[in-house]
Amino acid sequence: MTSTDRAVERLLTMTDGQPRADAQRNIRKLVDAARLAVAEVGVGVTAREIAERAGVGIGTFYRRVPSREALLTAVLTDTLDELITVARAALGARDPWVGFTAFAESYAQLRATSCGIRDVFGDAPLDPDTDAQVAQLRELIEQMVHRAKRAGVLRTDVMWRDIAFLLAATTTGTDTMGLRLSAEQWRLNLRVILDGLRAPTTWSDVPVSRRAR
Known part of the structure; x- marks a missing residue:
């Protein structure tokens, strides 16, 4: 299991039910984007910047992860x-x-x-x-x-x-x-x-x- 896989699994345990395949793909994109953003910017990086790096809208961001803090922690x-x-x-x-x-x-x-x-x-x-x-x-x-x-x-x-x-x-x-x-x-x-x-x-x-x- 890769680092991204482990972070995705952590976030999936915080959601109700099992997200669809496309939803899981978006979570993976957000995790990858957050990893790079945290390395380059730090824990002050905004949800909007992570969403833009992942190529998704801010609405999708908050539908797929509980919060910015939860994503960074993962x-x-x-x-x-x-x-x-x-x-x-x-x-x-x-x-x-x-x-x-x-x-x-x-x-x-x-x-x-x-x-x-x-x-x-x-x-x-x-x-x-x-x-x-x-x-x-x-x-x-x-x-x-x-x-x-x-x-x-x-x-x-x-x-x-x-x-x-x-x-x-x-x-x-x-x-x-x-x-x-x-x-x-x-x-x-x-x-x-x-x-x-x-x-x-x-x-x-x-x-x-x-x-x-």
Whole structure:
């Protein structure tokens, strides 16, 4: 089942009876349009803009989905579920550092490409379901950090709460000092942050062949 399928199923549970095939197609169009609009505009996107992107009228919008908020929640909860799945996989990775960095990359990329996710992480009010997912994600990050520290791969002076702010720092404004932000800037930001987070390598850990002579 695709992300769109899951969001459509969530919306269908809120309707009375099973909509006709053409109605389901319109719901799918609205979900696809909402996903793109939320990424580009954020949770403040209007119902009219979503309807226009989907190629349907505003009347069709409100006949097919309960509300703008319900549609946005269906899209965002599905995206957060995917990120939670990545976090759980990171906790199950054999190498704690590999798991942590894999999660960090997915998290940073999502923040960089979705205004809506940045809104949700920035405490934009939306729905209790997304609040619960963000709380679950915090717990998973805390577990990842404790696991990496126990393994000796994450510096000990960094608290798990710091990780949320450091990863958020990978996403910057669109310009600074007259310079325009590149689409891939977040990758460099993340690489520098991860380099700073990794526990220092002790002299005894460095192979003899690599030690300065």
